[in-house]
Structure formats: structure tokens, C-alpha cells
Amino acid sequence: MNRRDFIQFAGMGAGAMMLPTIPVSGRPIAPEALLAPGLDVALKKRLADAALNAAKSKGATYTDIRIGRYLNQYVITREDKVQNIVNTESYGVGVRVIADGCWGFAAVVDAKSEAQTALAAEEAVAIAKANAKLMKEPVKLAPQKGYGEVSWKAPIQKNAFEVPIQEKVDLLLGVNSAAMKNGANFVNSVLFMVNEQKYFASSDGSYIDQDIHRIWPVFNVTSIDPKSGKFETRQSLSAPMGMGYEYLQVNPKDKVAGVTSRYSKGYDMLEDVTAAAQQTRQKLTAKSVEAGKYDLILDPSHLWLTIHESVGHPLELDRVLGYEANFAGTSFATLDKWQSKNFNYGSKLVNLFADKTQAGSLGAVGWDDEGVRTKRWDLVKDGTLVNYQAIRDQVHIIGENESQGCCYADSWGSVQFQRMANVSLAPGKEPLSVDDMIKDVEKGIYIIGDGSFSIDQQRYNFQFGGQLYYEIKDGKIAGMLKDVAYQSNTQEFWNSCVKVCDERDYRLGGSFFDGKGQPSQSSAVSHGSSTSRFNGVNVINTARKI
Incomplete structure (x- = not known):
């Protein structure tokens, strides 16, 4: 070398x-x-x-x-x-x-x-x-x-590789400068681009x-309280996407009073980092949450990870069968539950589907790595478990005659095996905005962005944190909170779902690096949802007592 x-x-x-x-x-x-x-x-x-x-x-x-x-x-x-x-x-x-x-x-x-x-x-x-x-x-x-x-x-x-390096550098340094001007003490930013x-x-x-093609713009902002030495951070709220550089070039028509529309398909990195720097300063003085039961309003930038861990992984058939027990566990959603045809996974509003064809998603391809044409299929219908994710040498176990098209390898040198499709929560059927969802919440928390998580070996009992937390009192946002995490189990959580915003609010989140297998492989996968409400969820205070 x-x-x-x-x-x-x-x-x-x-x-x-x-x-x-x-x-x-x-x-x-x-x-x-x-x-x-x-x-x-x-x-x-x-x-x-x-x-x-x-x-x-x-x-x-x-x-x-x-x-x-x-x-x-x-x-x-x-x-x-x-x-x-x-x-x-x-x-x-x-x-x-x-x-x-x-x-x-x-x-x-x-x-x-x-x-x-x-x-x-x-x-x-x-x-x-x-x-x-x-x-x-x-x-x-x-x-x-x-x-x-x-x-x-x-x-x-627009092929991201065709964009001059200088333009990308200027964007990221501009992002960093905006963060520092708005109160951040430190900021990192990265553009990661892939062509397979x-x-x-x-x-x-x-x-x-x-x-x-895939692209992931990401930053991390840190603000420090000089008196106490305590610090707060926020990462970007961008989703990695199966798009080109156009993802970072927001159409002016998507701007509303200078703010990027939540329904825009693009991502304004400068706008997000400016807000992040201001929000980390606010987090330093935010009120620590009081533990108890709350109604949770979960933004898609947060809910994608809960879907990934509590739905995507436990409904992989190889986990159900115990083939994947040595890497992050098996699944509570065993074959007998599916065979009963009435296993209650969630409330009647919960419709979860797998889809390898969603435009802009990380998992969008025409054929999988077994030459199977990709498609969409239901996993949970009206709250009931109806199917799994399976490949050519598994589908006979669940009585199907063809693969669902979710077999992948992360490189030419890795053997392909069963991987998670894009697993998403279907939007609500009735018109419903986030404001409509909040207005009748007496005691709640609005959570934005993904954070830490923990889930057991059966993908059942779990705890999730986020990045931004806002207290809801009597139907109104009452201020910022911190030290928030919620605890539940998969079945209890999805049965507490009482409202889902309509398709206007539907957005994708996801990960470039979903790990699985021995030796480990990484797969890119998206999860979509609209903002959703879950009633009576247990919230704990995560502050460290020194």
C-alpha cells in the first residue's frame, strides 16, 4: 500500500x-x-x-x-x-x-x-x-x-457522484457555520452516498x-452549559433515502413562510441544523419529565425505529423459526400465533405492510437477490397478524408458493439470506392533522426524532427514547421536556394506537445499516408512517443521579 x-x-x-x-x-x-x-x-x-x-x-x-x-x-x-x-x-x-x-x-x-x-x-x-x-x-x-x-x-x-466535491464541502461547511452561529459549541456533518x-x-x-442509488445527509450538534458543564445534542431529522442529490435541493414551492413543508420530498439541511442548534440550547434548560402514564404523539422521524424493532424484526420468518437466535434474538410472533388467524398484534387502526417497491425508499429495487420480482404485502391487517417476511427456501413453511422477494446480500462476497423489507404503518383513512390529534390530549408528550432503544431477545419488551420532547397539557404544547423514555411491550404498545394521521403526513425514516447474520451483514431499509397517537404509555425519567 x-x-x-x-x-x-x-x-x-x-x-x-x-x-x-x-x-x-x-x-x-x-x-x-x-x-x-x-x-x-x-x-x-x-x-x-x-x-x-x-x-x-x-x-x-x-x-x-x-x-x-x-x-x-x-x-x-x-x-x-x-x-x-x-x-x-x-x-x-x-x-x-x-x-x-x-x-x-x-x-x-x-x-x-x-x-x-x-x-x-x-x-x-x-x-x-x-x-x-x-x-x-x-x-x-x-x-x-x-x-x-x-x-x-x-x-x-441527479447522480450524487456527478456533483462536484467542492459543492458538497460548501454545503456541509455552511451547515456547520449555521449551527455555530445559532449557539452550538460543536458540530459534525457528513454526506454518505452509495451506488450499487x-x-x-x-x-x-x-x-x-x-x-x-442511496444518499444520507447527517449532522450532530452539541451545545454546552458553561456553568454546569452539562451538554445536550441533536442529530439531523433527515431520513436516508433511495434518491439522488435532488434530495438536498428543496423546491422553493415546498417552502411555506420560509419553512420547509413537512410534506416536502426534499430535505433542507441548513434549516434543520439552525433549528437543531437552537433546540439544543433549549434542551439545556428544559424541565425533566415526571414519570407516569402519558398519551404519546409520535412523529415519523421517531416512529420508524419503533416499527423497525417491534414489527420489522419479529416478523422475519428466520427469527420466528429460530435460525437467527444468535444475533439479537428470535421472535415472540411464533407460527402458532399466525396459524390461529386471530392473533391480536394491535388495535383495529394498525395496518402494517412490507413493500420493496416504495419510490424513494432505501429498499426499493426491481428484483431481489434471488431474482424474485419485488412487491407489497400485508403483515398486520386491522390489528391481526396475517403474514411474515419469507424467501424461496422458507415460504413452503407458511403455505405459500412463491417468495415475497426479500432475500439480499450486502456485497458480492456475502451469501444472500432473508432480510427485512421496507415495513411501514399505513396512514389513517380519515383526514387528520397533527394539530387535530393533539387538541384533545390532556396529558401527553410529543416525541420527535429517534434516540436510544432497548428490546429483549423475543422483540417484545422494549424501551425507546427520542431527540425532542414536548409536553402537552389540555390540548396544547406547554414547553420542552428532557430525560424521556417510554416502556411497553410490542402487543400492548400497538394496541394503544388510537389515531393515525392521513397520507398527507406520511414520511419515511430508516437506516443504512440494519445488522443481521453471522458473519454480520448490513442492509438498507426504510419504514414509513404518519404521526400517530398511543394512549396510556408508561414514561420513565432517564436522568442520571450524581
Whole structure:
């Protein structure tokens, strides 16, 4: 490794310390290389056919091959300085087969010859045959039609990699400057941009070329009380999105009296950081909450994480079956509850669905990593558990004939497995604004932004915090609170849902880095909702007594 590469890798680690969940991978490349074309589709098809033919000749009854090029760019700043700019690329090929009724997988980095992909396929077959000696039952794979040669591209308006670095730096330093001018003592800001170029082929007859884009603008503001030394923070209320740079270019028509409309599809980072700096100063003198029962008004910027942990994870079928017990537990939502056809997950207002097609979501793709066309399906209907999230070798367990299209790997070198789809709470059917929802609350708290969380190994008992808390008294906002967290269990919580705002308030939250599996993989997933009300939830005071 030369000096330039060493410095860049070292800087990647330093920058990632600000956001420790960001995985650092791939080799460093020049910024212009992010726009260089990948392999020609015709060449990718030849590489795929070589693997498919080699696997079949060695006895595979099913084969799929994924050719992946993964591009990342970080722009990392603090106060008035650029801490790092990082560009990475990862390219390789992964081959998965079924032989003697068992899965086998092999991968090779930088594979650009048919001989390399064929060798990987032969290795995958050998692994499958060795593993088969320990199997009790053969893999039962749901049928899947071949789609021939097809493609899907994220409907972005502006490729973030085409935007000059200087423009991105100017944006972030402008964000930092606005925070400092409005009372912040410290501020970090980051732009993280992703482009996944994924090619899939299978012995079912599919050749699928996909181009996926994601973007995540994020900051963290800190204000300190000089007398006490205590500090308060707020992170950005942005959601990572499956969009291009247009996400950061708010249309003036979306401005209402100088304030970004809550219904805008764009994100005004400058406006948010100005508010964040002011709010952290207010948090320093906010009243500490009194523990007790409250009606909670939960903003989508907060509720997405509660959905993720209490719905998305427990309704992954591999958790239900106990396959995922070694990483964050299994699930309380066992098969017998689904089989009863009347298990009460929430109130009649609670309709939770999975959807891999939502425009702008992190999980939006045309096909999953098994070549299954993505779709939307219900998980909880009118409060009743009706389905799970499952893939080709699982769906027979729940009596279905086709996969739901939620099988993914986080890179060409990882084997694909069952992952969470975009899981969301459907908006209410009747017109209802946030003000309408608040006006009849006698004792409540309005929570904005995600914070700390804890949930048990069955994804049942939990505790969640947020970023901003506002006391509600007799139908009006009465001031800011702090030291707030609420405790409940999944069934009790969702049954306390009494109101959901309509689709005008529907917004996405989400995470670039949903961890799962051994070895761990990270997946990008969104969760949508409208602002929702939950009555009689237990709130605790989280202040540390010194």
C-alpha cells in the first residue's frame, strides 16, 4: 500500500468514529472513477453463463450468480474543517448453488474472466456436496420463473457522484457555520452516498441488471452549559433515502413562510441544523419529565425505529423459526400465533405492510437477490397478524408458493439470506392533522426524532427514547421536556394506537445499516408512517443521579 492509500484508509477510520455504525469497505479510488462505467452487460452475461454451465456440469440442480460493483463516497466535516473525503469501490462475483439438496457458496474478487467465474461455481458445488453429508432435509426451493434479460434503475434526478466535491464541502461547511452561529459549541456533518451496480443471473433463466442509488445527509450538534458543564445534542431529522442529490435541493414551492413543508420530498439541511442548534440550547434548560402514564404523539422521524424493532424484526420468518437466535434474538410472533388467524398484534387502526417497491425508499429495487420480482404485502391487517417476511427456501413453511422477494446480500462476497423489507404503518383513512390529534390530549408528550432503544431477545419488551420532547397539557404544547423514555411491550404498545394521521403526513425514516447474520451483514431499509397517537404509555425519567 502506498502512502496516499494508507492516509486515505486511516482517515476513513477516523471519520467513521463520528458515526460508528458506518462500515468501511472497498479499495480507495479517485473521485472521477465513481463515474467510470462498470463492465459491459454483454460481458457480465458471458461471465454468468460460464458459471451457470460450470455448476450444472458438476451436478448443481440450481445456480445463481451475482456480479456486484459497490461505490461509496463519504464527505466528512467538523466545524470549519474538512476531516476527510473518501471514495471506495468494491467489485467481485458470488456464486450460490444447490447440489445434493444443499446450499454451497463461493466468491472471487475482481473476477473479469469466464475461467474465474467457472472456477468459483465449481468450488460452490464442491462446498454444497460436502455440506450435504451433514444435512437432515434437502433444500425446498419455491419455483421461480425466469425473466430473461431485464433491467431496473433507481428513478433519480441527479447522480450524487456527478456533483462536484467542492459543492458538497460548501454545503456541509455552511451547515456547520449555521449551527455555530445559532449557539452550538460543536458540530459534525457528513454526506454518505452509495451506488450499487448489481447483475444477477440464474439457472431459472433470469439476467437482471440493476442500478441502485442511496444518499444520507447527517449532522450532530452539541451545545454546552458553561456553568454546569452539562451538554445536550441533536442529530439531523433527515431520513436516508433511495434518491439522488435532488434530495438536498428543496423546491422553493415546498417552502411555506420560509419553512420547509413537512410534506416536502426534499430535505433542507441548513434549516434543520439552525433549528437543531437552537433546540439544543433549549434542551439545556428544559424541565425533566415526571414519570407516569402519558398519551404519546409520535412523529415519523421517531416512529420508524419503533416499527423497525417491534414489527420489522419479529416478523422475519428466520427469527420466528429460530435460525437467527444468535444475533439479537428470535421472535415472540411464533407460527402458532399466525396459524390461529386471530392473533391480536394491535388495535383495529394498525395496518402494517412490507413493500420493496416504495419510490424513494432505501429498499426499493426491481428484483431481489434471488431474482424474485419485488412487491407489497400485508403483515398486520386491522390489528391481526396475517403474514411474515419469507424467501424461496422458507415460504413452503407458511403455505405459500412463491417468495415475497426479500432475500439480499450486502456485497458480492456475502451469501444472500432473508432480510427485512421496507415495513411501514399505513396512514389513517380519515383526514387528520397533527394539530387535530393533539387538541384533545390532556396529558401527553410529543416525541420527535429517534434516540436510544432497548428490546429483549423475543422483540417484545422494549424501551425507546427520542431527540425532542414536548409536553402537552389540555390540548396544547406547554414547553420542552428532557430525560424521556417510554416502556411497553410490542402487543400492548400497538394496541394503544388510537389515531393515525392521513397520507398527507406520511414520511419515511430508516437506516443504512440494519445488522443481521453471522458473519454480520448490513442492509438498507426504510419504514414509513404518519404521526400517530398511543394512549396510556408508561414514561420513565432517564436522568442520571450524581
